[in-house]
């Protein structure tokens with residue numbers, strides 16, 4: 001690390017606008033000292049480690065230490081003022097609705113299936129955390145209050161279910177597949193609690209952050225809160241709860257459609273304009289949880305830029321593209337790279353992603369549907385006239401928004417030659433403001449030539465009609481894409497070394513594709529089953545050879561079948577893998593071969 005990097009990034013918390021005092025520790029001065037001291041193997045470990053005293057005291061000590069320039073002093077400073085690592089302080093709560101042998105295990109058609117389902121179901125207890133009374137014994141009086149500021153954790157009111165290992169906290173889009181798994185495990189109360197945790201973050205911050213840590217407060221993740229609410233409502237039919245959740249979904253929608261997240265496309269042929277979404281993190285600094293990695297990428301990417309001001313500007317753009325890729329959940333993938341291969345060419349904010357716009361369509365459709373459900377329940381309630389007016393307004397507004405989005409997806413992202421949706425890229429303009437991007441349709445180009453699983457996400461989100469010719473064309477396109485292997489669906493065909501590329505198969509992508517086929521191309525149900533069975537076989541085999549469920553799998557024939565690549569070592573646990581495995585086991589049973 002050069003002094004240039006220290007100076008360049010200093011002068012502000014890297015969490016940009018995070019309210020919690022712990023954010024102070026994410027300033028470049030501290031992160032650079034952490035990097036220099038090289039105590040923590042994984043960059044995320046430091047930002048998850050509690051300080052021994054409140055921020056003011058730590059900074060006083062930092063000012064008096066030589067930690068900024070000397071690695072021995074940095075190590076001393078960090079050892080004295082921070083704990084030795086991210087010790088798990090939140091409790092593993094009893095999940096009140098957990099019972100052994102839920103129907104997915106009881107009704108299993110073979111012993112292998114029962115054993116697998118039973119094991120995965122057991123894991124909910126291992127992955128449960130309760131933050132609410134995390135440090136209760138220490139929180140007495142002013143001293144207790146100060147102590148609370150020593151952790152980066154966003155404390156949530158209900159038991160959380162986390163992905164596992166380095167992911168010690170709630171993650172936004174992971175939670176959707178965790179909810180599906182919990183419902184399959186007959187645990188509606190826990191599913192309700194984890195959804196309420198997301199709603200609580202909307203109440204507190206106006207949106208759902210990437211994860212429940214203050215350093216994630218400058219970005220979100222693929223918007224699946226309305227999907228969680230829809231699943232939980234379907235299981236509980238609790239209309240009172242739904243009526244309280246709806247305004248929060250609307251609040252999140254306002255965040256998701258902010259001007260800097262919106263790209264306007266003019267169609268010069270038809271004269272129409274279309275508004276579509278992009279990922280756009282609110283930061284121009286390295287991600288605190290991957291500080292060293294981001295600083296190195298930015299340095300490599302700008303090594304030929306001589307002018308200091310231009311270099312700084314270029315680095316800032318790269319930091320935003322990196323954080324925005326993290327917001328997409330696809331961190332990282334050749335999908336976001338200009339040259340299709342190297343992270344240094346990342347350009348996330350210059351891309352209109354097909355999956356994000358599918359997710360937005362799903363949000364709009366679901367808010368309208370949920371408003372209708374709530375309205376039906378109020379039909380005979382004369383005294384709730386004002387609420388009925390509000391719900392009617394939501395129904396109309398979001399039905400219209402979903403129609404408009406569907407047309408936009410069709411006009412801008414659908415590629416009739418390859419019969420799938422594609423990410424489209426636009427050229428950034430010099431000095432262009434972060435908001436109000438406007439481009440002509442003809443100026444857009446396909447972001448990548450090769451297919452990605454995300455190209456098929458709009459099918460799951462309802463971008464075409466169920467049982468329509470278009471839906472079957474999309475399935476044919478998937479079959480031809482070469483993404484499908486007998487070990488699972490690879491994320492892409494590009495071997496970039498990044499984790500959201502070949503040869504990795506991920507639970508959320510697999511589930512969305514299987515369910516999209518079930519719902520939108522029902523004549524291909526057998527194909528959906530084949531895909532589900534490939535996933536189950538691969539996850540089962542890896543469990544048998546390693547003893548664990550994993551974050552991602554390798555579709556090639558490797559010894560353990562575990563997916564690798566990217567900026568951290570492979571993780572076990574694993575929330576969404578467990579959710580998807582239970583759901584597919586319930587629907588299709590274990591493959592009989």
Ligand SMILES: OC[C@H]1O[C@H](O[C@H]2O[C@H](CO)[C@@H](O)[C@H](O)[C@H]2O)[C@H](O)[C@@H](O)[C@@H]1O
Nearest residue numbers: 163167171174210289290326329330331
């Ligand atoms: O620390 C690096 C990145 O780690 C997270 O991303 C990955 O794990 C998440 C939890 O399972 C998952 O939601 C995401 O799709 C994965 O790529 C984190 O979400 C990123 O923000 C972070 O930079």
